[in-house]
Amino acid sequence: xxxxxxxxxxxxxxxxxxxxxxxxxxxxxxxxxxxxxxxxxxxxxxxxxxxxxxxxxxxxxxxxxxxxxxxxxxxxxxxxxxxxxxxxxxxxxxxxxxxxxxxxxxxxxxxxxxxxxxxxxxxxxxxxxxxxxxxxxxxxxxxxxxxxxxxxxxxxxxxxxxxxxxxxxxxxxxxxxxxxxxxxxxxxxxxxxxxxxxxxxxxxxxxxxxxxxxxxxxxxxxxxxxxxxxxxxxxxxxxxxxxxxxxxxxxxxxxxxxxxxx
Amino acid sequence: xxxxxxxxxxxxxxxxxxxxxxxxxxxxxxxxxxxxxxxxxxxxxxxxxxxxxxxxxxxxxxxxxxxxxxxxxxxxxxxxxxxxxxxxxxxxxxxxxxxxxxxxxxxxxxxxxxxxxxxxxxxxxxxxxxxxxxxxxxxxxxxxxxxxxxxxxxxxxxxxxxxxxxxxxxxxxxxxxxxxxxxxxxxxxxxxxxxxxxxxxxxxxxxxxxxxxxxxxxxxxxxxxxxxxxxxxxxxxxxxxxxxx
Numbered sequence: 095x096x097x098x099x100x101x102x103x104x105x106x107x108x109x110x111x112x113x114x115x116x117x118x119x120x121x122x123x124x125x126x127x128x129x130x131x132x133x134x135x136x137x138x139x140x141x142x143x144x145x146x147x148x149x150x151x152x153x154x155x156x157x158x159x160x161x162x163x164x165x166x167x168x169x170x171x172x173x174x175x176x177x178x179x180x181x182x183x184x185x186x187x188x189x190x191x192x193x194x195x196x197x198x199x200x201x202x203x204x205x206x207x208x209x210x211x212x213x214x215x216x217x218x219x220x221x222x223x224x225x226x227x228x229x230x231x232x233x234x235x236x237x238x239x240x241x242x243x244x245x246x247x248x249x250x251x252x253x254x255x256x257x258x259x260x261x262x263x264x265x266x267x268x269x270x271x272x273x274x275x276x277x278x279x280x281x282x283x284x285x286x287x288x289x290x291x292x293x294x295x296x297x298x299x300x301x302x303x304x305x306x307x308x309x310x311x312x313x314x315x316x317x318x319x320x321x322x323x324x325x326x327x328x329x330x331x332x333x334x335x336x337x338x339x340x341x342x343x344x345x346x347x348x349x350x351x352x353x354x355x356x
Numbered sequence: 357x358x359x360x361x362x363x364x365x366x367x368x369x370x371x372x373x374x375x376x377x378x379x380x381x382x383x384x385x386x387x388x389x390x391x392x393x394x395x396x397x398x399x400x401x402x403x404x405x406x407x408x409x410x411x412x413x414x415x416x417x418x419x420x421x422x423x424x425x426x427x428x429x430x431x432x433x434x435x436x437x438x439x440x441x442x443x444x445x446x447x448x449x450x451x452x453x454x455x456x457x458x459x460x461x462x463x464x465x466x467x468x469x470x471x472x473x474x475x476x477x478x479x480x481x482x483x484x485x486x487x488x489x490x491x492x493x494x495x496x497x498x499x500x501x502x503x504x505x506x507x508x509x510x511x512x513x514x515x516x517x518x519x520x521x522x523x524x525x526x527x528x529x530x531x532x533x534x535x536x537x538x539x540x541x542x543x544x545x546x547x548x549x550x551x552x553x554x555x556x557x558x559x560x561x562x563x564x565x566x567x568x569x570x571x572x573x574x575x576x577x578x579x580x581x582x583x584x585x586x587x588x589x590x591x592x593x594x595x596x597x598x599x600x601x
Contacts (some may be wrong), residue, residue, distance in 0.1 A: 097379035100383050133462075133555075136532060141527075143419075162376050296531070328384070347371075347576045
């Protein structure tokens with residue numbers, strides 16, 4: 095009986111669905127997190143009776159044929175890169191991107207990673223770094239005697255030092271865009287890596303055409319919507335239950351056949 | 357004489373196949389753009405053993421096709437600009453691969469590193485001028501209900517929808533794809549509309565499927581009972597009529 099395996103594929107798919115939903119809910123308050131969605135496709139079909147086959151000696155043909163599907167599989171789990179709401183934090187090193195683009199981060203290995211999480215801080219040398227202490231690219235150095243720091247919408251970093259009323263430019267933040275953002279690979283810690291599917295990064299100045307703007311003193315909240323996640327969870331659970339019902343029905347039917355008295 | 361058992365058996369075989377199809381419907385209850393299927397069961401009249409006009413001939417059960425219900429599935433908002441749903445029955449997006457054109461209702465598209473609009477499996481989606489190429493630096497693409505794609509206010513192409521006069525010409529290929537197995541040529545679906553930022557759910561009605569499941573299970577039991585009774589009848593007749601003293 096195909097039904098048993100078909101239903102098992104359905105249960106496996108719904109299990110994956112629940113895993114993706116639970117990760118979204120767990121990251122509801124993660125800065126810059128983009129929710130994911132599992133998308134399913136039907137599995138292969140078995141041709142029991144081909145359409146167009148002759149159904150009688152009078153030359154009539156089978157109009158539709160019998161194709162029996164063998165279940166479901168996960169088509170893809172993709173990130174929905176919808177803008178998250180900017181949340182005011184008051185921290186002067188928090189920067190949110192309003193629009194397209196990713197901050198570039200230098201990993202300890204020398205590779206460049208990309209992130210939407212702009213909750214930066216300074217390290218012991220006055221350099222702008224992420225929560226994990228990875229440097230932001232291009233490097234921004236804030237002098238020790240800086241009284242105030244301002245980051246403009248276009249990413250220009252200016253400081254005001256004691257005694258000099260004129261703000262001084264100390265660096266320019268850049269962001270990168272990709273052809274296919276959904277093709278970026280998540281490596282945890284809010285970081286993403288470039289892949290063959292995403293295409294190469296195009297760095298640029300925030301606010302230029304095709305690039306988002308920066309907002310100082312804000313972080314981008316995750317774009318997870320609790321209500322839709324919970325309803326998705328309920329739907330996934332019910333779908334799982336229905337598949338288990340198919341398994342028990344197939345099992346019952348086999349037991350009926352096995353117990354026919356002769 | 358043995359007809360009763362064989363008739364019961366013919367029904368049980370179609371019931372098993374019906375179960376396989378219901379199982380596939382339920383497994384795909386959350387599959388984007390999936391269309392519910394049903395086994396079409398008919399009567400197959402058996403030949404008379406002898407030319408006796410009074411006794412009716414035995415009728416067996418035979419499945420002679422799978423019907424697909426192409427009714428519209430519910431549209432679900434996803435918030436992703438490259439998700440498209442077709443609002444209108446019997447229309448399809450056209451994609452190409454090594455084996456020619458295929459048709460799909462699953463509009464969860466993406467763009468490849470060259471900017472070509474592709475399906476999740478990487479198959480290019482067809483518009484009125486072949487592949488659709490987007491420029492990521494021109495901002496997000498907006499798609500009108502007639503399929504016109506514009507970026508930064510300028511039209512860059514048009515997504516077209518295909519329709520067939522006879523939907524029975526399509527066979528399923530898995531991965532949400534349908535293929536045209538007949539000589540019929542697709543025509544442009546003018547009545548259907550494209551909705552951006554939405555996906556079409558499956559049109560599986562879980563209540564109907566669960567009811568089918570119960571019905572299949574109970575009919576199967578009934579047929580098993582029928583076969584048992586038929587066997588019982590022949591065994592007893594052998595016992596009674598076969599005794600020689």
